[in-house]
Structures are given as C-alpha cells and as structure tokens.
Amino acid sequence: MNPAATETLFLFEPLYRERVWGMRAAPDGARRRLPDNGAAIGESWDLVDREEAQSVVRGGPCAGMSLRELCELDPRSLLGGEPPSPTPRFPLLVKWLYCRERLSLQVHPPASVAPTLGGEPKDEFWYFAETDPGAGVFAGVLPGIDREGLRAAVAGGRAEDCVPRSPVRAGESLFLPSGRLHAIDAGCILLEIQQNSDTTYRVYDWGRTGLDGQPRDLHLEEALASVCLDDESPPLLPAPAGPGEEVLVEEAVFRIRRVRLPAGEPWILRGPGEPRLLHLLAGRLLESRGKELTAGDTALVPAGREPSFHTAGEVTLLVTDRFSAEG
Numbered sequence: 222m223n224p225a226a227t228e229t230l231f232l233f234e235p236l237y238r239e240r241v242w243g244m245r246a247a248p249d250g251a252r253r254r255l256p257d258n259g260a261a262i263g264e265s266w267d268l269v270d271r272e273e274a275q276s277v278v279r280g281g282p283c284a285g286m287s288l289r290e291l292c293e294l295d296p297r298s299l300l301g302g303e304p305p306s307p308t309p310r311f312p313l314l315v316k317w318l319y320c321r322e323r324l325s326l327q328v329h330p331p332a333s334v335a336p337t338l339g340g341e342p343k344d345e346f347w348y349f350a351e352t353d354p355g356a357g358v359f360a361g362v363l364p365g366i367d368r369e370g371l372r373a374a375v376a377g378g379r380a381e382d383c384v385p386r387s388p389v390r391a392g393e394s395l396f397l398p399s400g401r402l403h404a405i406d407a408g409c410i411l412l413e414i415q416q417n418s419d420t421t422y423r424v425y426d427w428g429r430t431g432l433d434g435q436p437r438d439l440h441l442e443e444a445l446a447s448v449c450l451d452d453e454s455p456p457l458l459p460a461p462a463g464p465g466e467e468v469l470v471e472e473a474v475f476r477i478r479r480v481r482l483p484a485g486e487p488w489i490l491r492g493p494g495e496p497r498l499l500h501l502l503a504g505r506l507l508e509s510r511g512k513e514l515t516a517g518d519t520a521l522v523p524a525g526r527e528p529s530f531h532t533a534g535e536v537t538l539l540v541t542d543r544f545s546a547e548g
Contacts, residue, residue: 223295224282229510229528230499230520231283231291233276235317238264241432242322247410248351253517255319261432262319267519268498270311270417280512288521301495301524312544313475314417315498315519320409325437326359326380326425329418330447331399338443340420342399344474345413348539350502352391353408359384360395360403361454368445371424375441380425385454392460396470400449412500414541416474422447461537469539476543482536489529490522490540497522497542504536 225231237256240263247255255262268288269276275287283291288311296304329343347358359381362371366383374383384402389395389409397403402424405411422440431437458469461481470477482488488506490497499506499520506514509529514520522528 223298225286225291225294225523226298228281228283228523229526230508230512230522231281232279232512232514232518232520233268233288234279236266236269236274236276237262238266239432240264241429241437242320242324242407244319244321247319253317261321264319265317266314267317268311268313268315268521271314271419273419298525299496299523310417312417313498313541314415314419315500316413316415317517318405318409318411318413320405320407320411322429323407323427324405325423325427325429326384326402326404327421327423328402328444328447329399329420330422330443331449334447335399335420338446340422340443341416341418343416343418343420344399344472345397345415346394346470346475346477347397347405348394348412348414348500348502349389349391349409350412351410352389355388356390356408357386357388357406358395358403358409358457359386359406360397360401361385361452362402362448362450364453367450368448371448371450372441372445375425375439378428387454387457389457390460393457394469395455395457396472397455398449398472400447401452401455402444402448412502412539414475414477414498414500414539424448471543474544475541478540478542480536480538480540482532482538484532484534484536486532486536487529488532489527491527492542493525493527495542496524496544497540500539500541502537502539505533506530506536506538507533 243261243263422444
C-alpha cells in the first residue's frame with residue numbers, strides 16, 4: 222500500500238546552512254529558533270529536492286522519506302496531471318533567510334542566458350517577516366548605468382552607487398525575476414520562494430571575507446552577461462491592510478496569494494487539480510486530521526487533496542500554486 226495515498230499534507234525537517242552573513246541566534250519572538258551550536262545560520266532550506274540537499278518528511282506514515290522519494294512514489298497523485306518520465310525534480314525551493322549582515326550584490330541568469338553559462342534561471346519571491354529599524358533592500362539598476370559603468374564601479378568599490386536601495390518593513394514583499402540585480406541589507410528575516418535553482422553570480426561582496434577568512438569568489442563576467450540594465454527600482458508590495466485574500470504575484474513560475482484569517486475561523490484549501498504549498502507566517506492552523514502548522518512552517522499539499530483547518534488565533538499565511546513539474 223502507498224503510505225502517501227491518504228495524506229492531506231506533508232511537513233518537512235528544516236536543513237540549516239551556515240553563512241558568513243547569518244545569525245547565531247534568532248531574535249526574541251522570531252518564528253523559529255535557530256540551532257544553538259554557535260554557527261552563523263543564514264538559511265533554513267524548508268523544501269528542497271536537489272542532489273546536494275533533500276527535505277525529509279516530518280511525522281506521519283511517510284516520516285523519514287525524502288522529497289525525492291515522495292515524488293517518485295506516486296508522481297501523478299503528488300504533482301497532478303501526467304508528469305514527465307523520469308519523475309522531475311520538485312520545481313520550487315523554499316527557504317527562510319536570517320540576515321544579520323548585508324548579503325552580496327548578485328544576480329541570477331535569465332532562462333535565455335543560463336544555458337550558455339552552465340547555470341539555471343532563478344525567479345524568486347521575498348516576504349519580509351521581520352525587519353530591524355532602517356532595514357532595506359537593493360534591487361534593480363539606477364538610470365544611466367551600462368555594463369562598463371557597472372564594471373568600473375565594482376573595480377572602484379562603488380557598486381552600491383549603481384543600485385537603488387529601498388527601506389523595507391515587515392509584511393512587505395518583492396518579486397525578483399532572473400536578471401534583476403539585488404542584495405538584502407542587514408536586519409531582515411524573510412521567506413524566499415524560488416525556482417529550484419542554486420545558481421548565483423556575485424557582483425560585489427562589500428570587501429568581506431568568507432567563513433574561511435578568504436575573500437569570496439566573484440562572478441563578474443557571468444553577472445554582466447545576466448543583468449537586466451533597464452530594470453529600475455522595482456516597487457515593494459505593501460503589507461496587508463485587513464482580513465481576506467489577495468494575489469501578490471502571478472507569474473509563469475508560480476502564483477502566490479496572501480491569506481489572513483480571523484481567530485476560530487474554519488478554512489478549506491480548495492484546488493484539487495494541482496499541488497500547493499502553505500507557508501504559515503503568524504498564528505496556528507489545526508488540520509482536521511490532527512496535524513498542526515505553526516508560524517514558520519511550510520506544508521506541501523498534494524494534488525487532489527483539500528485539507529480543512531481551524532485557526533488558533535489570527536492567522537496569516539501564503540499559498541503558492543500554479544507551478545508545474547520540470548520537464
């Protein structure tokens with residue numbers, strides 16, 4: 222018997238990654254505590270299906286099974302439709318980022334360029350869950366900057382002069398298509414929902430050294446081939462004003478909706494023909510069959526399932542859908 226056949230949703234164990242810009246402890250009140258091992262944790266990979274990293278199911282009859290094994294066990298039931306053979310990688314990767322310091326200025330290659338560089342495109346979405354006063358984000362390219370101007374600015378230690386910086390507050394979000402130059406500034410905890418890619422080209426690293434004490438590699442030529450120069454200061458999406466549902470992003474790679482539910486509200490996740498991801502940002506969701514989602518959790522709901530929930534306190538969550546398996 223297929224142990225996944227009756228499951229309405231899957232939760233996974235987080236995979237923590239040390240980063241030079243990460244946090245050694247999450248702030249009081251953060252959605253998730255960090256491992257108390259002295260490491261600077263920059264990323265928690267909460268849903269990943271890659272050769273170098275695999276999410277593992279937490280709880281239920283499939284506990285201990287990897288996401289890859291889950292996809293291969295019953296791809297039609299999990300992913301919907303008729304997935305290509307062999308079973309493709311799960312198309313999205315979900316992370317929490319803990320940014321004590323500023324991240325590198327970087328870019329991901331667009332689909333039109335990535336194959337020539339040996340990389341993968343990476344459209345991504347950021348939801349800023351917690352921000353310090355003065356937190357911000359760099360995104361886009363200032364008017365009048367060309368490739369040679371960007372090259373000269375990097376060489377002269379002035380890359381910051383080429384990229385607009387916007388202040389950011391908790392509850393705001395931003396979509397970043399491949400080709401958009403960007404960097405997260407210090408003092409942010411955010412949820413990142415992205416294509417299943419790990420290709421990043423660093424343009425500039427603010428003169429910082431890595432965990433080994435050596436300067437981190439830059440990829441200036443690849444970045445210059447990838448960057449979109451007419452991408453000027455993209456606007457942040459505002460925080461929600463009240464209960465209800467709204468679409469934040471609807472792109473070819475995914476749709477992301479924000480849902481706010483009052484305390485004690487019953488809620489059913491509709492949409493039986495496709496898999497969906499639930500990302501709980503605040504409150505608790507109690508699933509009718511006994512599973513519980515707490516703030517910081519990401520759950521995978523297979524195609525054909527419509528789980529029902531009750532809220533414990535006011536709940537804010539994101540729903541990611543309309544993504545397809547890779548061919």
